[in-house]
Amino acid sequence: MTRGGGDGRGEDGTLERLRTGIKGFDEIAMGGLPVGRPTLVTGTTGSGKTLLAIEFLARGILRFDQPGVFVTTEETTDEIRRNALSLGFDIARWEADGRWVFVDASANPREQVLTAGSYDFGALLARIDHAVGQCGARRVSFDSFSSIFTRFQDTGLIRHELVRIAAALKSLGVTLVLTSERLHEYDGLTRYTVEEVVLDNVIILRNVLRDERRRRTVEIVKFRGMPHRTGEWLFTIDPRDGFVVIPLGVMRPFRHASRTRVSTGNTGLDAMLGGGLFKDAVVLLNGPTGAGKTLTALRFACADAGSDESCLFCTFDESHGQLTRNAAGWGIDLEAMEAENRISVVADYPEAVGPEEHFLRLRHAIADMGPARVVIDTISSLERVISARALLDFVIALTSLCREREITTLITTSSGALMTPGAELSGAVELGAVSDVSIMLRYLESGGDIQRAIAVLQVRGSAHDHAIRRVGIDDTGLHIGEPLSEAGKLIPGGAVLAGHPPAAPEGTSED
Amino acid sequence: MINYVFHLYIGENTARAQAAVSNLRFLCESRLADRYDIEVIDAVERPDLAESARVLATPTVVRVEPEPQLRVIGDLSDHERAAEVLGLPGDLVSGRRP
Numbered sequence: 001m002t003r004g005g006g007d008g009r010g011e012d013g014t015l016e017r018l019r020t021g022i023k024g025f026d027e028i029a030m031g032g033l034p035v036g037r038p039t040l041v042t043g044t045t046g047s048g049k050t051l052l053a054i055e056f057l058a059r060g061i062l063r064f065d066q067p068g069v070f071v072t073t074e075e076t077t078d079e080i081r082r083n084a085l086s087l088g089f090d091i092a093r094w095e096a097d098g099r100w101v102f103v104d105a106s107a108n109p110r111e112q113v114l115t116a117g118s119y120d121f122g123a124l125l126a127r128i129d130h131a132v133g134q135c136g137a138r139r140v141s142f143d144s145f146s147s148i149f150t151r152f153q154d155t156g157l158i159r160h161e162l163v164r165i166a167a168a169l170k171s172l173g174v175t176l177v178l179t180s181e182r183l184h185e186y187d188g189l190t191r192y193t194v195e196e197v198v199l200d201n202v203i204i205l206r207n208v209l210r211d212e213r214r215r216r217t218v219e220i221v222k223f224r225g226m227p228h229r230t231g232e233w234l235f236t237i238d239p240r241d242g243f244v245v246i247p248l249g250v251m252r253p254f255r256h257a258s259r260t261r262v263s264t265g266n267t268g269l270d271a272m273l274g275g276g277l278f279k280d281a282v283v284l285l286n287g288p289t290g291a292g293k294t295l296t297a298l299r300f301a302c303a304d305a306g307s308d309e310s311c312l313f314c315t316f317d318e319s320h321g322q323l324t325r326n327a328a329g330w331g332i333d334l335e336a337m338e339a340e341n342r343i344s345v346v347a348d349y350p351e352a353v354g355p356e357e358h359f360l361r362l363r364h365a366i367a368d369m370g371p372a373r374v375v376i377d378t379i380s381s382l383e384r385v386i387s388a389r390a391l392l393d394f395v396i397a398l399t400s401l402c403r404e405r406e407i408t409t410l411i412t413t414s415s416g417a418l419m420t421p422g423a424e425l426s427g428a429v430e431l432g433a434v435s436d437v438s439i440m441l442r443y444l445e446s447g448g449d450i451q452r453a454i455a456v457l458q459v460r461g462s463a464h465d466h467a468i469r470r471v472g473i474d475d476t477g478l479h480i481g482e483p484l485s486e487a488g489k490l491i492p493g494g495a496v497l498a499g500h501p502p503a504a505p506e507g508t509s510e511d
Numbered sequence: 512m513i514n515y516v517f518h519l520y521i522g523e524n525t526a527r528a529q530a531a532v533s534n535l536r537f538l539c540e541s542r543l544a545d546r547y548d549i550e551v552i553d554a555v556e557r558p559d560l561a562e563s564a565r566v567l568a569t570p571t572v573v574r575v576e577p578e579p580q581l582r583v584i585g586d587l588s589d590h591e592r593a594a595e596v597l598g599l600p601g602d603l604v605s606g607r608r609p
Binding site: 104108115116122127129 | 520521523527530531534554562565566568569570571581582583584586587588592593596
């Protein structure tokens with residue numbers, strides 16, 4: 001029963017990884033599943049185990065031309081084919097091509113299994129081995145590993161067999177996903193704790209109701225001898241993309257940095273930034289209500305006028321109608337731009353869905369539209385519905401997506417905790433670290449008047465203007481004026497006059 | 512006339528497989544005389560047959576004839592239980608211990 005002979009170790013003795021091709025999963029697994037080894041995927045009913053098992057094979061066939069064997073013990077092969085088809089996986093076609101082979105170990109309802117004496121699961125192993133040889137499988141999904149044993153009563157024998165089967169499966173030389181049923185989300189590991197002992201690699205899928213919201217997570221509990229990301233990661237089951245792990249918080253190293261400059265849509269601001277924005281920049285624009293964020297965002301969205309470039313404008317603050325009316329007040333005809341496919345406005349209630357769903361919607365919109373620019377106005381609205389950590393994760397996921405595609409991204413924040421200099425939330429620092437450019441709009445008290453001021457706090461990879469400049473807004477737009485000569489008093493945070501000293505933008509600049 | 516047909520699926524040629532073969536032969540000899548036929552199938556050599564019969568465990572005895580099909584897993588070391596679940600004729604009650 002040996003095949004391949006590989007124990008998954010490369011020439012240097014390190015364990016190799018098999019990229020699953022499941023969206024987001026390989027990032028949290030830091031490369032994929034251990035090659036040539038079984039990985040146990042455990043979860044309660046409805047946690048997505050079967051789907052993961054199907055996708056593991058489907059992605060292997062679609063992306064890496066790796067045939068697979070699916071061992072089903074609970075659902076019939078017809079049920080699996082039907083479920084997979086709803087996600088666009090045509091298993092019947094792959095079977096005809098010899099790239100997908102079923103081992104049907106589902107119970108025959110008309111047939112009662114009676115026992116008389118001792119037995120083992122040699123026939124099942126022989127069948128799996130045969131199927132692997134038949135299609136040259138690189139991947140095997142076994143769904144569900146635990147249920148096959150619950151059909152047989154003798155637990156002592158089952159435990160012994162689990163050990164034997166796990167060892168036999170290892171000798172197949174294929175990468176396996178074994179699923180197993182758990183009774184409780186956070187209580188013990190699996191029904192048969194022996195599975196945990198026997199298998200070196202364990203992943204838990206969870207499906208919990210928290211804050212009245214269903215939350216699916218995936219956690220890699222152990223990957224023997226291999227690094228992996230710890231903690232629970234959100235995932236969704238998307239009708240278009242299937243199983244999607246949202247590696248919120250996983251930042252990829254920037255392989256490429258654009259040297260192309262693009263305009264912010266405001267010549268004064270371009271000058272302050274040392275000649276516009278790098279094309280792949282993520283800009284954080286922070287300011288209190290009424291300071292000119294949406295105006296700046298709209299100008300940013302229109303900056304490519306006369307070209308074919310388009311902008312995805314996502315507002316969580318206003319309805320589509322309100323935004324159109326505001327834009328018209330500044331001489332911007334949003335409806336005309338929409339008609340020319342120059343801009344696409346997404347107006348979503350922050351409360352409508354969870355952060356992972358918002359992220360997926362944006363991702364689909366970006367994939368469909370291929371915009372040159374993305375605006376989120378304002379990200380702070382999401383704070384009402386999600387935690388600071390989840391918000392940061394959302395921003396990181398979105399910005400890494402945009403960077404990858406060289407999309408110039410503008411994210412506005414109102415003067416919430418996240419951007420206030422010296423804020424106690426650790427998220428404040430981190431959100432600044434995610435962005436390439438930080439711009440601050442503030443109200444200013446000067447000689448008894450309230451005026452506006454702008455400062456560029458940070459521009460990665462470029463020199464910039466360190467001055468705090470006066471800003472005027474009229475019906476033609478936002479105009480950047482002279483540096484503040486005398487020390488006016490910046491009003492920190494919101495529009496409320498506060499007694500403590502102003503923020504020192506120069507001090508936080510890092511270029 | 513043969514009216515009992517059994518397929519016996521065995522894993523490898525292990526002691527357990529040997530036990531299953533001799534236990535089944537013994538049961539058939541003592542209760543069916545020459546009215547039976549046994550086909551021994553090595554699941555490792557013929558996984559395709561194991562697949563089409565959807566056999567998981569070894570040893571597995573399938574009573575192919577007479578209808579209805581019956582299936583028993585195990586090495587049949589418990590003769591009385593084996594005879595009972597395979598529906599073999601014989602005075603099973605008297606054989607059972609009180």
